[in-house]
Amino acid sequence: MATNQAGKLPSDYSEGSIRVLKGLEPVKQRPGMYTRTDNPLHVIQEVLDNAADEALAGHGKKIKVTLHADSSVSVEDDGRGIPFGLHPEEKAPVVELVYTRLHAGGKFDKGSGGAYSFSGGLHGVGVSVTNALSKRLEVVTHREGSAARLAFSGGDVIEPLEVRKLEAGERKQGTTVRAWPDAKYFETAALPMGELTHLLRSKAVLMPGVSVTLVNEKTRETQQWLYKGGLSDYLVQTLNGDPVIPLFEGSGHADKNADNFAEGEGADWCVAFTEDGQPVRESYVNLIPTSAGGTHESGLRDGLFNAVKSFIELHSLLPKGVKLLPEDVFARASYVLSAKVLDPQFQGQIKERLNSRDAVRLVSSFVRPALELWLNQHVDYGKKLAELAIKAAQTRQRAGQKVEKRKGSGVAVLPGKLTDCESKDTSHNEVFLVEGDSAGGSAKMGRDKESQAILPLRGKVLNTWEVERDRLFANNEIHDISVAIGVDPHGPNDTPDLSGLRYGKVCILSDADVDGSHIQVLLLTLFFRHFPKLIEAGHVFVARPPLFRIDAPARGKKPASKVYVLDEGELAATLDKLRKEGVREGSWSISRFKGLGEMSAGQLWETTLNPDTRRLLPVQLGSLDFGQTENLITKLMGKGEAAARRELMELHGDAVDVDI
Numbered sequence: 001m002a003t004n005q006a007g008k009l010p011s012d013y014s015e016g017s018i019r020v021l022k023g024l025e026p027v028k029q030r031p032g033m034y035t036r037t038d039n040p041l042h043v044i045q046e047v048l049d050n051a052a053d054e055a056l057a058g059h060g061k062k063i064k065v066t067l068h069a070d071s072s073v074s075v076e077d078d079g080r081g082i083p084f085g086l087h088p089e090e091k092a093p094v095v096e097l098v099y100t101r102l103h104a105g106g107k108f109d110k111g112s113g114g115a116y117s118f119s120g121g122l123h124g125v126g127v128s129v130t131n132a133l134s135k136r137l138e139v140v141t142h143r144e145g146s147a148a149r150l151a152f153s154g155g156d157v158i159e160p161l162e163v164r165k166l167e168a169g170e171r172k173q174g175t176t177v178r179a180w181p182d183a184k185y186f187e188t189a190a191l192p193m194g195e196l197t198h199l200l201r202s203k204a205v206l207m208p209g210v211s212v213t214l215v216n217e218k219t220r221e222t223q224q225w226l227y228k229g230g231l232s233d234y235l236v237q238t239l240n241g242d243p244v245i246p247l248f249e250g251s252g253h254a255d256k257n258a259d260n261f262a263e264g265e266g267a268d269w270c271v272a273f274t275e276d277g278q279p280v281r282e283s284y285v286n287l288i289p290t291s292a293g294g295t296h297e298s299g300l301r302d303g304l305f306n307a308v309k310s311f312i313e314l315h316s317l318l319p320k321g322v323k324l325l326p327e328d329v330f331a332r333a334s335y336v337l338s339a340k341v342l343d344p345q346f347q348g349q350i351k352e353r354l355n356s357r358d359a360v361r362l363v364s365s366f367v368r369p370a371l372e373l374w375l376n377q378h379v380d381y382g383k384k385l386a387e388l389a390i391k392a393a394q395t396r397q398r399a400g401q402k403v404e405k406r407k408g409s410g411v412a413v414l415p416g417k418l419t420d421c422e423s424k425d426t427s428h429n430e431v432f433l434v435e436g437d438s439a440g441g442s443a444k445m446g447r448d449k450e451s452q453a454i455l456p457l458r459g460k461v462l463n464t465w466e467v468e469r470d471r472l473f474a475n476n477e478i479h480d481i482s483v484a485i486g487v488d489p490h491g492p493n494d495t496p497d498l499s500g501l502r503y504g505k506v507c508i509l510s511d512a513d514v515d516g517s518h519i520q521v522l523l524l525t526l527f528f529r530h531f532p533k534l535i536e537a538g539h540v541f542v543a544r545p546p547l548f549r550i551d552a553p554a555r556g557k558k559p560a561s562k563v564y565v566l567d568e569g570e571l572a573a574t575l576d577k578l579r580k581e582g583v584r585e586g587s588w589s590i591s592r593f594k595g596l597g598e599m600s601a602g603q604l605w606e607t608t609l610n611p612d613t614r615r616l617l618p619v620q621l622g623s624l625d626f627g628q629t630e631n632l633i634t635k636l637m638g639k640g641e642a643a644a645r646r647e648l649m650e651l652h653g654d655a656v657d658v659d660i
């Protein structure tokens with residue numbers, strides 16, 4: 001006879017095996033189906049959402065949350081108070097049903113004369129879940145001159161309803177709920193304070209004029225949020241980066257004659273466009289934070305995109321070959337969106353994402369015309385926004401045509417121009433990036449074959465300051481440099497793979513004249529912008545060939561000798577020294593090197609390549625940090641920075657020995 005894995009007979013499966021979970025049991029059995037169980041914040045949020053729903057329905061102006069010393073949390077509102085009379089059919093106090101029955105709620109009948117029209121609550125499940133997962137929960141409700149109180153444990157009533165008349169002069173209305181979440185249902189019992197304050201603050205933002213207070217009895221701190229200015233106040237405070245145009249704030253709600261939507265449905269929004277910084281994006285439906293977005297966000301995106309697109313078309317701003325996608329407009333948008341939807345369909349009880357299909361059209365139908373109108377009233381802003389979107393589209397399109405490293409049989413082929421060294425000791429090896437073929441030739445002859453490699457560069461190096469990383473390899477020289485050194489271009493925050501680095505020292509070698517300095521700066525720009533980790537790790541150097549040679553006669557015990565000097569300053573100092581040594585004025589001869597190519601292989605070795613006698617300058621960020629250096633280089637190398645560049649040169653002409 002067949003048995004199952006546990007060795008039991010199949011006949012063990014009978015009518016008796018089916019369990020019917022009653023009351024709040026299903027919640028305790030599978031809490032994860034009803035709430036978030038990483039910590040108790042979400043069960044507290046259920047209580048808070050009810051307080052906010054009251055304010056949203058126009059009842060109450062104050063919400064107060066208290067974190068008690070015994071780790072319980074209470075939420076107090078000044079709304080209508082939960083009714084506590086007997087339910088006509090269930091014959092139990094309504095407030096008791098609210099906390100002990102799943103699907104008992106006042107938010108099912110929307111629109112047609114129900115107690116709430118727009119609310120975050122809809123399933124009638126929320127606070128029953130809180131109650132089921134709490135060791136103790138107390139509710140006090142004040143309404144119609146009476147105060148009613150009852151208490152539960154694990155969802156069961158332990159202190160039945162007590163009602164007392166309010167004393168004369170004691171005028172109070174609203175609900176206070178205090179809950180002791182049961183730690184056994186949660187991964188951690190601690191409330192995430194950052195998330196809690198964010199949540200409370202957002203309720204205040206979305207309900208201008210309602211004050212939200214957080215009292216922490218443990219730390220004796222009190223925080224209060226009251227936003228009269230609503231969404232834009234909040235967005236300005238949280239925004240990263242500077243907006244390129246003023247904030248676009250608006251609001252639109254259906255009136256009673258609207259075709260497809262119920263009266264009052266619609267959205268409030270505030271949108272900021274920034275060129276950089278992490279965008280801030282928050283959306284809510286009936287005050288419930290929808291951290292995973294949903295159809296209302298799609299509506300905002302659709303509305304923004306179509307408005308910008310039609311502005312661009314109207315003003316014929318789109319360059320040839322550019323195709324605009326919604327993401328090009330949306331990618332740099334920061335926003336707070338607060339949608340009101342009559343009967344929202346959320347994904348699951350946690351309500352992280354809005355699924356109502358109509359919300360796309362609802363939000364977009366208000367956002368699009370509002371933005372179109374605004375942009376056409378402020379054409380300058382419109383043009384700036386169009387520029388931002390077009391730039392994003394161009395970057396996207398270029399990235400699509402990413403230029404890859406040329407590969408032979410799977411590995412990048414070393415560039416043909418590279419004269420490599422013989423040693424395999426990469427940390428000790430050096431590569432010289434040399435300006436021009438003729439200098440390259442001298443360097444090739446003068447180098448130490450064992451550990452020095454030469455890569456001659458032809459012509460001017462590209463200014464890569466504003467070149468997208470994905471486009472770098474379109475330039476042959478840069479492709480070759482990257483392949484020769486064995487490191488891919490990267491950003492300052494990347495962790496590039498330096499294990500392929502083929503040389504411990506990457507040395508820039510150019511003429512000691514103005515053109516040479518220019519090439520030096522262009523190569524430094526390339527490394528700083530696209531290989532910053534190489535600089536950080538101390539692998540980049542600048543070789544300093546001499547500009548002058550002095551042939552000095554014999555003096556004292558010293559025989560006649562050749563002295564190489566870097567520049568005019570050093571030349572003057574050296575001549576001074578010779579004079580002091582008693583050398584007769586004019587008995588020396590000075591020659592100036594026109595370029596590296598003019599030096600013999602031996603001279604180049606002696607002055608520039610030989611580790612014992614050369615001048616090799618390590619490239620460091622110095623006292624400036626990365627950002628400061630970046631700003632400085634932008635001034636020096638950025639397009640359209642001519643004025644800033646001039647100013648910088650005038651101020652620091654001596655320090656910045658660059659000629660552009």
Ligand SMILES: Nc1ncnc2c1ncn2[C@@H]1O[C@H](COP(=O)(O)OP(=O)(O)OP(=O)(O)O)[C@@H](O)[C@H]1O
Pocket residue numbers: 046050051054077079080081082083098104105106107120121122123124125126127128175
């Ligand atoms: N602070 C309060 N003030 C007034 N009525 C309240 C309050 N808290 C709860 N209620 C009433 O209790 C009902 C049930 O609340 P519950 O949190 O269980 O579900 P809900 O808010 O209707 O929906 P959801 O399951 O989506 O949260 C509410 O619909 C409301 O009628």
